[in-house]
Amino acid sequence: MIIRGFRGELLSVSRDPHHHPDAIRHEPDGLLVVEDGIIIARGDYQTLAPRYPGLAIDHLSGLIVPGFIDAHVHYAQMDHIASHGEQLLDWLDRHIFPAEKAFADRTHADRTANLFLDELLRNGTTSALVFPTVHAHSVDALFDAALDRNMRILSGKILMDLGPEGLADTVDSARDESDALIRRWRGRGRLGYAVTPRFALTSSDAQLQVAGALLADHPDVLLHTHLAENLRECAAVADRFPTAHDYLDVYDRFGLVGDRSVFAHGVHLSDRACTRLAESGAGIAICPSSNLFLGSGFFDFGQADAHGVRIGLGTDVGAGTSFSLLHTAGLAYQAALSRHYPLDPFRALYLATAGSAVLLHIDDRVGGLEPGQEADFVQLDYAATPLLARRTANATLADRLFALQILGDDRVIARTYIMGQCAWDRQGIAS
Structure with a gap:
């Protein structure tokens, strides 16, 4: 003792x-x-x-x-932070998907995971919800490095059977590899698992159904994905799912909206979606640095508050331009003020600490x-x-x-x- x-x-x-x-x-x-x-x-x-x-x-x-608790960050994108010239969908194609293909090499994944977690600690971040890649061993690499540092890290392999060549999994591999990862890492150290479809456009209906089944089978895991980040993305989702009420409703139809669901961004949300988020207990990881860098827009704090939506704060590196949640809190103030909402510094600190802990269901432990x-x-x-x-x-x-x-x-x-x-x-x- x-x-x-x-x-x-x-x-x-x-x-x-x-x-x-x-x-x-x-x-x-x-x-x-x-x-x-x-x-x-x-x-x-x-x-x-x-x-x-x-x-x-x-x-x-x-x-x-x-x-600090980062509610949304991509470790596999850190080497492409500050990549010039595109909004979301083209930026993914030009910069990010090629970078993530390199994680087929476990040695590369190990090296990057160690550098990434050291960068978190250097910026005062002690817990995080992290996107890896489609490769199962990208999760193993991150969790091994987190165990070495005794950090509270949550993650899960990306599901994207409609992804580009070299990054596409399958419906079966998504289910089998996710299930194996959950069983391999459950209860070890300070780790937690998140079922992680990249976003609605990169998964087939069958794979989204698998994601819902994984959540139902493992009620201790989170759901982690992207939602309503960019107008072109939103339009593409609407084209693919013409009968859905809105972007959130797409996820809802596959059982992916619940109190353990963490949706990144939420820049372009309908009032109906905000009502559904609030009643389900799901929440939004706000990412002001990323939203500014990719020209996506600014989160509407007033709308979220009016509906009682849970919110936390994420850096979203590598679209986000800093690992510092302190700096990101300052950007959240500026983004909020652009919509005539003067974010209080104490509330900004809450979002970067206990608010994100609530989203990640670790508020009994940290924050x-x-x-x-x-x-x-x-x-x-x-x-x-x-x-x-x-x-x-x-x-x-x-x-x-x-x-x-x-x-x-x-x-x-x-x-x-x-x-x-x-x-x-x-x-x-x-x-």
Whole structure:
């Protein structure tokens, strides 16, 4: 049994402050007490410390927040981040499908998975829902690397029997390989599985039926796919499924809309779809960086709130242009403001932490820095750049947090902790 304390300024938002203003928890001089990787106590230092005489305490400067949780990211696309010149469908054909074909090589998958997870940790991301490729061993590579780092990662092989040559699986292989992966990885480490049809256009009706059957057979897994990202994509879906009410209804007809469904983007949603998302408990991973980069549009926060749709935050690398969820939260503010919605910095932090945890059904484990949760957290440096130091000096908590989101990026991450152990240190000093 190892008990350790971490003293510093603590901030978390465990519930959506849009509905629960009292969810913002802040201790200017706080203490986290961690036993064997689990938070057993949190509170004001002066009040809590006397209960733990002789406790070894690390003093952390800056701001301590929960580890960031990326609700939608593609590890196989990281080498093609910042690829020029196309909107979604042409960008996939020109840049992404050729890149994903390289993952037929397990060695390439292993190397990329390790680099990808290191990049997450460098940016303060401790949990993620990840798209791999159609190759089953791309999941094995990612999960092996995650086990080595003790990270909470969810993923599942892509299903796309209508994909291009070299990336198309079959109805049978989709079922058999997914089922085998679920059974191979279930219960190991901090891993979780997601049934992952790429999107409606790349799977046959028969394969979408298989995806629905997998969800029914394995009620502990997620559904992870794309929804209503790009207008041309939406038009193509409407052409293929002319009797569907809308894009979401296509998935619904195959049993893919439920409380464990995570849909990326949702930029172009009908009110009917939003009503159905809310009543089903499904949610949207908002990806503002990607939506801007590919010219897809901006998520409508007002529409989502009006219908009570669950939302979280994703970087969507490689269409997204940064691994930093802190920076992505700043872009979410700008995207929301373009639709006359002033996103509060505390709500932005919620989306990047507990909000994404709710979408991924891991909010009992991470996201709030609450007793009983795993001690995944990040130390943010207010003075990471001269401009940030100047902007945050003598500022209110809200202004400091907002400045970190708008002006911050990977440079702000001083340390990333996984279950109370330092997993990344900007100075390269082991904890």
